[in-house]
Amino acid sequence: MTISPTIRMPELHQVTLKDVRVATWICFFAWTFAVYDFVLFGNLLPSFAADMGWTEAQSTTVNTWVTVGTAVVAFGIGPIVDKIGRRKGIIISVIGAAVASALTAVAGWAIGLSAGIGLVFLLLVRSVAGLGYGEQALNATYLNELFAQVYTSPEQAKRRGFIYSMVQSGWPIGSVIAAASVYVLFPIGGWALCFVVAVFPAIFIAIAGIWLKESPQFKNRKAALELLRAGHVAEARAFAAAAGxxxxxxxxxxxAVFKGESLRAVVCIGLGFTLSWFGVLVFVILGTSLLTSATGKDIDFSDSLLILMISNGTAFFGYLFHGWLGDRIGRRNTIALGWLLAGLSFAAMVWTPSEQSVLIIVWYSAGLFFLIGPFAALLFFNGESFPVHTRATGGAIINAGGQVGAVIAGILVTASLGAGVSWNTTAMLWGVVPTVIAAVVILGARSLPPGAVRVD
Structure with a gap:
């Protein structure tokens, strides 16, 4: 096989350590504020429902349909990003979160004018927020590829998961900011003001996206395919080999994502991710509903926000811990262990009498530590489980599976509450049990050796 001397070979795209550090910080803040908007809706749902005159079952039905829209949008962004690039995908996701926040602020006014049209408007707007949710899969894909370029020594490779965990820790930080903003802003301007304020950080992050560099793996593969499509087969293969x-x-x-090695990852990681989101829906997104309900923990709304802030602060350290542990015992095993302990912790919280608020905080914090923390390992594990060609698509499918789990859980929670089942029993059936099952299912995924670096 010979290479024609008349063909001008493209330059290998590379990134520097500085480029990766800048991207890491931008992705951290982008995820933090995407979570802020995403969690805000769940935190404010009891008050929003009260203004609209909805029952508990009606409010969870609305949340279920919102989750359906979120899943569709989060799923759709993956194949697009595998076509247009990681950098553009992240910027689009941030802008989408900003638009969703702005339009949510006027949703109540729209429902007031016409309940039917206004409700459709609300569902469409919150579906757009799926772009913000989908950003975590894009961040994992993007940073996984960047880290493989610069963190190449054995010592550096064993810290990649921990570094990524600091980015993924934007979830509990964003959740704390959301709860704190509700605590401060809600008495001033109600839920609408909370969503208006959420717009501005997203705008800042969209501007900061100018400094992001495209993934070398994506750009080099694209260049190799252009050579191949131009008929320069030898040159394309030589360039691809040089780029890895x-x-x-x-x-x-x-x-392609449903063939070969990608299929096993989609099935095992995807199913585990889907089941884990039963727990996320019950204990995180609908956490205020569980805590404030008379058939749940029967805690005052203001006190429930304080519990959420304290518990999500604990979850921040859960991210760091599981990111660190995944670098040592493997990400798959770390995820399984965390979710098992999460199920046991939430079971203890549900069984704790309402008057023992300190114990509720302890068990709720432990549950979030072990439920949310493993996602730092899981999202990075996604990136390691797929080749470049299907990495964003596979990650998006798995990520959207979380919303599918939330939809199914929402239907089951709504049915339970509508049948008169208490929030405590509902949380046990559709929050605790699926989380424990998820811990078992994830063990079916292929485990990668700690410290292994995948560059293709």
Whole structure:
């Protein structure tokens, strides 16, 4: 095989350590404020429902339909990013979160004018917020590829998961900011003001996206494919080999992700992710509903926000811990252990009498520590489980699976509450049990050796 001297070979795209550090910080703040908007809706749902005159079952039904829209949007962004690039995908996600926050602020006014049209408007707006939720899969894909370029020594490779955990810790930080903003802003301007304020950080992050550099793996593979499509087969393969990427699989990412090594990851990680989101829906998104309900923990709304802030602060350290542990015992095993302990902790919280508020805080904090913390390992594990060609698509499918789990859980929670089942029993059935099952299912995924670096 010879390479024609008349063909001008493209330059290998590379990034520096400084580029990666800048990208890491931008991705951290982007995820933090995307979570802020995403969690805000769940935190404010009891007050929003009260203004609209909804029952508990009606409010969870609305949340379920919102989750359906979020899943569709989060799923759709993956194949697009495998086509247009990681950098553009992140910027689009941030802008989408800002638009969703702005339009949510006027949703109540729209419902007031016309309940039916206003409700459809609310569902569409909160579906757009799926772009913000989908950003965590994009961040994992993007940073996984950047880290593989600069953190190459054995010592650096063993810290990649911990570094990524600091980015993913934007979830509890964003949740704390959301709870704190409700605590401060709600008495001043109600739920609408909370969503208006959420717009401005997202705008700042969208501007900061100018400094993001495209993933070398994505850009180099794209250059190799352009050579291949131009008929320069030898040159394309030589360039791909030099870049450490594969161009053998050329089918659409949405088709390729259900073949070969990608299929096992989609099934095992995806199913585990889906089941874990039963717990996320019950104990995080609908956490205020569980805590304030008379058939739940029967805690005052203001006190429940304080519990959420304290518990999510604990979850921040859960991210760091599980990111660190994943670098040592493997990410798959870390995820399974965390979710098992999360199920046991939430079971203890549900069984704790309402008057023992200190114990409720302890068990709730432990539950969030072990439920949310493993996502730092899981999102990075996603990136390691797929080749470049299907990495964003596979990650998006798994990420959207979380919303599918939330939809199914929402339907089951709504049915339970509508049938007169208490919030405590509902939380046990559709929050605790699926979380424990998720811990078992994830063990079916292929485990990668700690410290291994995947560059293709």
């Amino acid at each position: 990427v594969s161009i053998e699989e050329q089918t659409a990412p949405l088709s």
